[in-house]
Amino acid sequence: MSIPATQKALLLLQEATPYVVGERPVPHPGSKEVLVKIIACALNPVDHRIPYPPHSRLFIKSWPFVPGHDAAGIVVKLGAEVASLKEGDRVVFEASVHTPDVAALQQYATVDADLVAIIPDNISFESAASIPLALTTDVMLLYNQSPAPENLGLRLKPVWEPEGTTEYAGTPAFIVAGSTSLGQYAIQLAKMAGHSPIITTASPHNAALLTSLGATHVLDRSRSNKSILEELPSLTSGKPIQYAFVAAPFHPEACRLGRDALAPGGALGIALPSPTRVPEDVANVGDGKRVGYVFGSVWLPYTRECGIAMFKHLTEWLEKGILKPNPVEVLPNGLAGVPDGLARLKANQVSGKKLVAKPQETA
Ligand SMILES: NC(=O)c1ccc[n+]([C@@H]2O[C@H](COP(=O)([O-])OP(=O)(O)OC[C@H]3O[C@@H](n4cnc5c(N)ncnc54)[C@H](OP(=O)(O)O)[C@@H]3O)[C@@H](O)[C@H]2O)c1
Known part of the structure; x- marks a missing residue:
């Protein structure tokens, strides 16, 4: 050529x-x-x-x-x-x-x-x-196991390992801003992990798309946090939400919605590089809740190994329609x-x- x-x-x-x-x-x-x-x-x-x-x-x-x-x-x-x-x-x-x-x-x-x-x-x-960038950001935030101090992610079990599809099976996931590019991949990773129900927020015209990706409930994101939080227990049949993800991280109310939906001891992923970029009341959340952050890149010394693992699986996910x-x-x-x-x-x-x-x- x-x-x-x-x-x-x-x-x-x-x-x-x-x-x-x-x-x-x-x-x-x-x-x-x-x-x-x-x-x-x-x-x-x-x-x-x-x-x-x-x-x-x-x-x-x-x-x-x-x-x-x-x-x-x-x-x-x-x-x-x-x-x-x-x-x-x-x-x-x-x-x-x-x-x-x-x-x-x-x-x-x-x-x-x-x-x-x-x-x-x-x-x-x-x-x-x-x-690439959206999936990498989600994957690094959730699954990068690097012990490097720069890794501020949640270190959950990766979906490409057997424990990643059993450990969280049947537990609720709450994804704030599911129609973002990050949110769409987060919904699909939650589905791969076996989370259920998978609840998300978005504008109503995106509901069919997000349901096709695995969301079980799409709540109108123009509703107040209070009204969404009041509805969640009925959607999870009272099960505590131990995992939430905020894909609209520059919106303080979206971060607060993720934080407040989470049960004590739960894990909250926020798609920002550090706690200095989120409201203080979210960064210092209390109640034993963990907050994870991410710099979405496979090019850093502490992200490369996880990036290689992700790319190894991507072809098969696409071929089989597991990831759209x-x-x-x-x-x-x-x-x-x-x-x-x-x-x-x-x-x-x-x-x-x-x-x-x-x-x-x-x-
Ligand atoms: N930390 C990192 O390394 C990293 C990497 C990549 C991206 N990010 C950040 O992650 C965010 C998502 O990126 P993206 O590329 O996925 O975005 P995107 O696809 O461009 O986001 C567009 C979507 O944002 C939704 N939206 C807008 N305002 C919202 C609000 N107030 N609450 C909830 N949803 C809202 C809209 O949803 P509806 O149309 O349904 O209303 C729209 O579909 C951005 O803030 C981006 O800067 C961070």
Whole structure:
């Protein structure tokens, strides 16, 4: 396959400016990496935050910055030591914005060969691109067993181990904001773990989608916390809720709903990197309740092993329909369509689906 020397990429040239389409070199894979021609990449809320402080200071290590965490495409070149993949393989991976060559919102990227999953034939590139960051975030928050002090997750039994499908079977799960990308995968992981019932909150028009993923009850998220909390015992037949997950972590009332639904001694997952970002009354919850946090990445020393395990199982989950990708909307004009998509994400105009761009369609 002929590989060009340069490519189109979405670039941030300076802090607090709009992203623009520009050119940069096509990278060469290192010995344990592959070069992937990116067919579809997905947008995430963090992408519209990164150009501005404080996110710019956390995420941008060099200029020009290339955004994008979710990529799906075709392996076009192997590093010298790669034996697990071949040219032409369809793969999905979590890109890393800390290294421009590994970012997703461009036409070609390199990635470590052990941090990809083969996309089975029943899944499109566009659907596959909806998965990586959201699933990684959920998986790290719930299952990363690393003893590293940086790991603030809940260390529950992973669903890919036998105990992960028996330990919590028949116990309730409560997922706040189930129609987010994270929430949709959290519902499906809860189903894999055998939780029952699986109760979630969302706008009513997303109820059928979330039920199809495994939610047993979808409560209108516009209701007051008080009214939702009053209904929960009847939905769980009085069983205590020992596990709750907040997939709308920037909304204090969503965090409080997760906290208040939880029984004493329960585990609450919040999709934020640290307790400093949540209201104090949630971080210091009391009653023996544990709160877990996450930095959704497979690229850190303490997340890599769990990331490899997750990608090993992803192909089979997709092939068997155990894990369904988010519904997607494909944006027009390749990478040039991304800024409009990010503006819609920022304005909360995207509901129950992932926005996807096709970098090869960039003019
Ligand atoms: N810590 C990390 O490493 C990490 C990684 C990834 C994402 N995140 C964070 O996790 C959150 C979810 O990300 P995502 O990509 O899954 O989001 P998303 O899919 O873009 O979220 C869109 C959904 O948010 C729901 N929503 C909006 N406001 C809400 C509220 N006040 N209460 C409940 N739901 C609300 C909407 O639900 P309805 O349409 O049904 O109303 C909509 O479907 C974001 O805040 C993101 O920044 C954190």
